[in-house]
Amino acid sequence: MIDHEELPPAAFVGKRLVQVTTAWHHYSDHEPSLLHLWLHLEELGPVLIHTPGTGLTLRVDRPHGPYEMAQHGNVSVVDDSPGFPLTRFVGQQVRSVREISYNDGRVDFTAGLTLQFPGGSVRLLGFDDDLVIAHDQHLGAVEAFLYEDVSLARVVQTCGACPSQWDAWTSKGQYLYLRYRRGEGIVEQHPSQDTDTWDGEESRLWTIWDDGTNGGWIDLADFLAMAGLRLAADAEVCTT
Template sequence: MTRFVGQTIRSVREIDYNDGHGGFTAGLTLQFPSGSIRLLGLVDGLLIAHDQHLGAVEAHLHEDVTLARVVQTSGSCPSQWDAWTTTGQYLYLRYRHGEGTVEQHPSEDVDTWDGDESRLWTSWGDGTDGGQIEPTDFLVTAGLRLAPDAEVHTTPPIDPKA
């Protein structure tokens, strides 16, 4: 872990373990600007995994970082998207003044955003004052990926009231 000392944590995500007979939260992924590590509490100890495959246990680990649907809601400053993971979790993605954030919320309805199910998932700054970013660049920096059959809408919807 010494290679990450002094670096800002960009995101913290839960890792779930499910072997088909039940599941539990097994650990966390900590993402830093220069990489990530997984901290796993398996069997009676703590396992720290740096960019390594964990053998048979790997098939039972899951992080909800794959997006099934992405809808761009603003292409200007700020760049914004509504996104849903393959398990149906709603994420709000935003990039403004060189800072990107991913927030987890119960739904896209902003009235639901103040509860216990809302939290900051990822935050970073790129050292610019930019307000626009390509969706693919945002996803890579945020540690997210598209499912092979993901539905992506990059043109903001037209507001009929405008």
């Protein structure tokens, strides 16, 4: 990859996390704060996760160092820091990447991403120039304004086996194509179920995994659990 090249979130899907590098700003009277975060991903190399104010940017960029002490103070750069929320996923593939929206009735923007791994998930959020890493934790009052479009309002099975396949629509109206074949599950986002619309900028890969079974059939509930999706309480489900 080219240094400083910006990446779409979908570029992470299916890539193995090989290393996590963090830069910490140390203060004499405060706990260290996270200054920079790099995820080293198979085929992509080191990717800097940066917040330009609100939300995140993903950029191919090598870890900095040494830092200018006058500008940054005392900074330490650490690889695979024990206890850091992402370190536990080193060696695992990114199964899915989902956008996290923020809407408090006044402003509406993409605040960050959820990265799902076989061993769990972690949220990366950008607020007011601060990068927030959240794993298995509630973020307080801000949680009421965070939203992921992972609830399915309608699911139509289009093939029962070899592959197991569905058309699905989220509660926000986004069309998703779900397929399981040869042990591999995928979720793709497209403008509609019309395949003639599948080659544009609105199409992207949401999720991919391989369970190693080489199977051609999976139950919808099991598929959704693997993909990090769920049925809405009043969802319409049509089977073949």
